[in-house]
Amino acid sequence: MAMSGGLDSSVAAMMLIREGYELVGITMKTWEFAESSASGKETGCCSLDSIHDARHLAVSLGFPHYVLDIREEFNRYIVDDFVDQYLKGRTPNPCILCNTFIKWEALLKRADQLGCKYIATGHYARIREENRRMVLYKGADADKDQSYVLWGLSQDFLQRTLFPLGAYTKPEIREMAREAGFEEIAGKRESYEICFIPDNDYRGFLKRRVPGLEQKTPGGNFVDKDGNVLGKHKGYPFYTIGQRKGLNVAVGEPLYVTRIIPETNTVMLGKKAETFSREFFVSGFNPIKFSSLPDQLEATVKIRYKDPGHPATIYSDSENGLVHVQLHEDVSAVTPGQSAVIYDGQDVIGGGFIEKS
Numbered sequence: 207m208a209m210s211g212g213l214d215s216s217v218a219a220m221m222l223i224r225e226g227y228e229l230v231g232i233t234m235k236t237w238e239f240a241e242s243s244a245s246g247k248e249t250g251c252c253s254l255d256s257i258h259d260a261r262h263l264a265v266s267l268g269f270p271h272y273v274l275d276i277r278e279e280f281n282r283y284i285v286d287d288f289v290d291q292y293l294k295g296r297t298p299n300p301c302i303l304c305n306t307f308i309k310w311e312a313l314l315k316r317a318d319q320l321g322c323k324y325i326a327t328g329h330y331a332r333i334r335e336e337n338r339r340m341v342l343y344k345g346a347d348a349d350k351d352q353s354y355v356l357w358g359l360s361q362d363f364l365q366r367t368l369f370p371l372g373a374y375t376k377p378e379i380r381e382m383a384r385e386a387g388f389e390e391i392a393g394k395r396e397s398y399e400i401c402f403i404p405d406n407d408y409r410g411f412l413k414r415r416v417p418g419l420e421q422k423t424p425g426g427n428f429v430d431k432d433g434n435v436l437g438k439h440k441g442y443p444f445y446t447i448g449q450r451k452g453l454n455v456a457v458g459e460p461l462y463v464t465r466i467i468p469e470t471n472t473v474m475l476g477k478k479a480e481t482f483s484r485e486f487f488v489s490g491f492n493p494i495k496f497s498s499l500p501d502q503l504e505a506t507v508k509i510r511y512k513d514p515g516h517p518a519t520i521y522s523d524s525e526n527g528l529v530h531v532q533l534h535e536d537v538s539a540v541t542p543g544q545s546a547v548i549y550d551g552q553d554v555i556g557g558g559f560i561e562k563s
Contacts, residue, residue, distance in 0.1 A: 207326050209233050211256030213394045214328030216263050217379045218370040223267050231264040231271035233257050236280040237402040276312050292443040295466035296543030306358025324368050332372035340364035341495050342554040347375040354511050357547045357557025358492050409444045426471035439473045442466050448539025482536035488529040488546045491558035506549045
């Protein structure tokens with residue numbers, strides 16, 4: 207049982223105990239918080255307080271608890287990639303990479319060592335078997351559904367995964383904690399920050415992580431689509447597609463970041479209409495519902511976690527290994543480096559990384 211010390215994983219553990227499962231609790235230590243923010247404050251998952259809370263719950267429910275130190279792998283695969291993506295002018299989503307390439311692999315490795323058949327987490331998502339495949343689909347709570355961040359899970363991972371919370375809503379989970387006598391857990395706030403940036407200041411983190419970053423990527427030009435200079439920026443890694451605030455460019459109407467060009471240290475700005483796209487490509491596609499994508503299908507695509515989804519025609523381009531997405535409507539801020547997840551109703555068809563259109 208993957209335990210963060212928070213409400214969701216704690217209630218998931220309670221539910222599995224009630225269902226008769228024999229549990230072993232695992233909390234993953236991913237990061238040294240002293241270098242995460244200017245204050246060095248520990249907050250959110252994998253902080254010392256969270257580890258203590260997870261252990262306390264495990265002791266209360268009568269099952270063993272271990273801390274799994276994956277800081278080296280996390281630093282190498284997640285944090286280094288986070289920095290590298292921004293230096294390439296892209297906007298990464300480290301939580302998706304962590305789920306896919308770090309946490310599940312680490313959990314299954316430890317599960318095998320301990321003789322555990324399954325791993326379980328507190329994600330709001332569901333799994334079923336259909337046509338000899340494990341199908342990931344949305345959790346019952348539409349506001350908390352986390353299927354979007356799980357698109358990278360392989361069939362082998364899904365085969366051995368349990369999501370006890372998938373059929374419940376967040377208010378129901380809080381009430382379960384209260385009824386079990388864990389009032390403090392029931393009242394825990396949710397954490398929305400990236401775990402290794404608890405102050406939510408990714409620009410400050412990049413500066414601390416890359417010595418001399420501001421000298422390596424000095425301020426350059428803001429330009430419009432015709433190449434006209436509109437002003438000076440503070441370094442292209444400090445901007446994201448669709449950004450409006452903090453540009454400090456006055457032209458009489460709001461401007462937005464429409465493109466980042468690292469090769470020329472240029473950030474392109476445009477009107478709101480210029481942030482919209484009708485097509486893009488997806489790399490690293492992981493098929494879930496089907497063993498491979500059909501040549502063409504109609505589906506719904508989400509381009510960010512809270513995105514409601516957009517109708518699209520999906521083309522499988524086997525020649526270059528990319529998936530071609532043709533949107534049926536204009537969509538704002540399609541951002542390279544973020545994830546595109548393709549749905550068939552509630553079911554995840556698969557997902558991958560957004561590339562330039």
